[in-house]
Amino acid sequence: PFDSYRDAASTAPGTLPSPAAVGDLLGEAGVGSDDTIVAYDDTHGVFAARFVLTALAYGHEDVKLLDGDFSSWRQEYETTDEVPPVEPTDYVINTLADDAPIVDREAVEAAIDSGGTTLLDTRNEEEYEQRHLPGAIRLDWMELVDEETRGVKSGDAVETLLADRGIPTDRETPMILYCNTSRRLSHTFVVLRSLGFTDVAVYEGSMTEWLDADGATEAAD
Structure with missing residues (x-):
């Protein structure tokens, strides 16, 4: 969910969540630090792009944005309603990346x-x-x-x-x-x-x- 990678408690709604919160989010999704992430949404990519920015800022280097969105994808490719099994990981983030933009x-x-x-x-x-x-x-x-x-x-x-x-x-x-x-x-x-x-x-x-x-x-x- 979009609000999970923004700090809802901040007076500036666009503030990044804490390192621990992002680590928990990625870990619960079964993401490892060396995994390739492809983010998408169904709103031309703007919400997914916020996730990409957040992941990059916290040092996950291999993260990409799908060119298009879910609606454009399903015009050409199959989709599914099956939810894949997820094995949580221990994704630890301590601070912003040195080159965080x-x-x-x-x-x-x-x-x-x-x-x-x-x-x-x-x-x-x-x-x-x-x-x-x-x-x-x-x-x-x-x-x-x-x-x-x-x-x-x-x-x-x-x-x-x-x-x-x-x-x-x-x-x-x-x-x-x-x-x-x-x-x-x-x-x-x-x-x-x-x-x-x-x-x-x-x-x-x-x-x-x-x-x-x-x-x-x-x-x-």
Whole structure:
């Protein structure tokens, strides 16, 4: 369940759960530390992407997002209602991975002040126009989804979209993604990483935390 890999007790709903909670979640699912995980959902991958981000942040390196979702899968492949047997594992996580792609509010403030980092707002146009982080560029996560296949658009199509928005396509460009509660940004994070962007981070608290802290915002012209 989606809420099991978010910290429901946090004042910022997008906060990651504790290391122990994630370890328990993976262990109860029978996942070992060297296993390959493929995550999917039936909402274009946005909830599954949040799981992928969580697993990566806690050091599970071999985790992937199904391109598409359950609805697109069953158009071409068989499905089953059988529940496989699960043998729980002892999955121990002590802390975030050293290369966890997570940044806090102070890091975002520093990025805004210094420049050189591209801020991407993954919410929809209406939300963005109402208010957004200073200097942020809108890249609605759904714009990366092919409506027909329910999967991710081609690499060329994504490249064109980025260029049209004035988003650098240099794969080493520092980027910070945000939304409201760190769900929608997860899909954009996975897509950009799959295209070879190497310096992509996510603002865990996102707009919820930013507004609670009276952070500066801009409105569209």
